[in-house]
């Protein structure tokens with residue numbers, strides 16, 4: 001299909017695709033430079049037990065602030081990294097940095113039980129992935145029980161036997177495995193049953209609609225499914241107290257979201273953890 005460009009020339013659909021490819025190449029070059037000059041960093045979002053309010057974990061989330069001060073969301077640049085060779089080193093950098101942060105928190109006496117790291121299918125498909133994880137634990141002096149890996153339903157593209165063996169190997173080191181954004185991908189239910197998992201994360205689209213017209217049906221269903229399979233259920237994207245209450249009522253164990261805390265950089269997180277430890281009385 002032809003359409004006019006800004007000069008009034010007709011450009012074809014394939015020329016339009018060419019422009020997209022160029023934009024991606026440009027972003028990749030910028031991202032690579034940002035990675036090399038250490039302009040990427042991690043933020044951390046608390047995860048809590050919804051019934052006891054106890055801090056159970058932190059999710060590490062990558063941030064990219066460009067030289068001219070723009071923030072590029074990971075939803076935009078992670079797919080670009082995944083289509084290039086950059087995802088592997090980038091993913092390993094995230095893993096090691098998150099483990100180092102957990103080490104610091106343990107040393108400061110401020111650590112929750114675990115740190116959760118998002119893992120791309122590109123990382124997981126590397127047969128050396130388990131070794132890479134072990135390296136990150138070793139250099140940071142962490143034990144497997146301090147780490148949780150968040151994978152998405154996109155791992156369903158990998159051979160089931162490979163996936164089962166890899167995840168079982170990680171869990172043998174007491175590393176926890178969570179399935180992220182559940183319900184938005186295309187995995188089958190048999191997957192959930194077969195894979196060695198610890199946690200299921202309800203995607204925030206389903207959490208948000210709890211108090212909207214669409215109601216709590218899907219969040220309820222995912223919670224029941226997770227509980228039936230003996231998994232911990234965590235809701236992401238909790239933005240207000242009424243959603244929190246509804247989740248507790250439906251039996252959802254844990255949660256994270258802006259209502260509890262935003263993702264924070266290291267300094268903000270330390271302040272947040274100290275304030276929580278010392279309680280409101282100590283200011």
Ligand code: C2E
Nearest residue numbers: 061062074075078094118119120237238239256257258263
């Ligand atoms: P995710 O793993 O599902 O992470 C949750 C996203 O929800 C994060 O977005 C977080 O900032 C956001 N969020 C948390 N609470 C709330 C809330 O109450 N309301 C709303 N509206 N949003 C909330 P973020 O940081 O932009 O990350 C987006 C996605 O990018 C992540 O989704 C994950 O898939 C990916 N990502 C982020 N960091 C990494 C990473 O280090 N490695 C990989 N492979 N992917 C990453």
Ligand code: MG
Nearest residue numbers: 059118150180
């Ligand atoms: Mg995640």
Ligand code: MG
Nearest residue numbers: 180181201236
């Ligand atoms: Mg998620």
Ligand code: MG
Nearest residue numbers: 181203204236
């Ligand atoms: Mg999500």
